[in-house]
Amino acid sequence: MAELNGKPISLDELQALALTNYGHFTSMRVDNGKVRGLSLHLDRLVRDCRAVFGVDLDVERVREFARRAMPAGGSRVVRVTIFDPSLDMGHIGSDAHPQVLVTTRPAGHLPLPPLRVRCVVYTRDMPEVKSVGLFGSLRHRRESQRAGFDDALFVDEQSVISEGGTWNIGFIKGEQVIWPDAECLVGTTMELLQQVHDHTSASVKLSDVASFDAAFATNAAIGVRVISGLDELTLPQTHPLNDLLRKEYTKLPGDDL
Template sequence: MAELNGAPVGPDELKALALINYGHFTSMRMENHRIRGFSHHIERLVRDCQVLFRSELDRDQVRAYVRQATADEEGSFVVRVTVFDPDLELGRPGAPAGPKILVTTRPAGTWPMAPLRVQTAQYMRDLPEVKHVGLFGALWHRRSAQLDGFDDCVFVDAEAYLSEGATWNIGFYDGEQVIWPNAEVLPGVTMRLLQQVHDASALGPVNIADLPRMEAAFATNTAIGVRAITAINEVEFPGEHPVLKTLRKEYEEIPAEAV
């Protein structure tokens, strides 16, 4: 399913997204036509539209397009809202923008997902605070990690401090509290919701040298929920830990919002 501003979309309208690749998006797991943190996702779209296009996105219009595009969907699935300008020209990206709203869906995986083994990569996304469509660097490092026998990658800076995964946030448990890296990262909606409901959590620096003292590590985003990480480079973590069960329970108990 794919609709642009509420109508079926054709290849010509998607040409700018494919060839110029300038825009932003959010992905949301929908269950029975409800989404956890839906209002946070809407706010992300509004904020990022101002950053990328200096344009005001209509919240109610986004809701209406999502509601229409998913009306016939059943069960659990992932809906993605992508905002881009079909008329954007490569040579004149500073021209007045007319961003439109693309809504697509794909199947959702079953929770909890299999644990991840990840490899570190020195990298920081462009505009890390924005969930933009420029995924080349992230996918390059994910591919490199997979070719090295890992499932995914996690980014570190020049001093070996961890920030985020290719398309997810990362958290750790040190035996007392959940620690989220205080680096420049995308403020993921799932991470934000967990920070709100899990009292024993804090922001702090996490270096590669700190990993052996951590009792557990996990990845979060709307599609995967809370997913265990069992290895970062050569440092191993358990695939199951009481804190992971607690976080999953707390997250799944968060009331989902009607679209």
């Protein structure tokens, strides 16, 4: 399903997004009509709309259009993309009138199998914004998969870890959860876990990873997913705290749109 402002999107409108590719989005996992962290998703859309377009977003309008795509039962991923079909590359500086595109796709059965990731030196443009400009992230994901890994993990020139292309990373040492203190997109799942489980933030370098007991990835679609390998380093596929985090996240009540 793909609707723009509550109506089927036209080819011309979709072409504007495909060719200009300027906008931002959030993806929500919907389980039996409920969304975990709904307010965080909506806050993100409002914040990013100001950053990308310089205008305020009508949250109730977004909720109305997203509600149409909500399944009554089962699980789906509902993506809300904010873009302006009237903007093009030659007139990108024009006043913006952002529109609301809602699309859906099947949600994977949780928990997903462990990830093996390859580290690459890369920083997303405006990392605090969940933008539709995913070329760099997908290029590194593609190259990592062709090299035998599942995805890419981003580090800077000093080997400081920041984030995956579409997910956050956390580490476990003893009973402690450690989130990298680096410039990144703070995901809704990461925020929710920080609300329910003690944690700390610290600068994490690649050389530090061998000293940790386990690692995991988070985003709204995958929940909490074990990371079993980082470059040539093998990490445990099971850890009690990984299981606990997954249970804590799963037990969080969802919200109605």
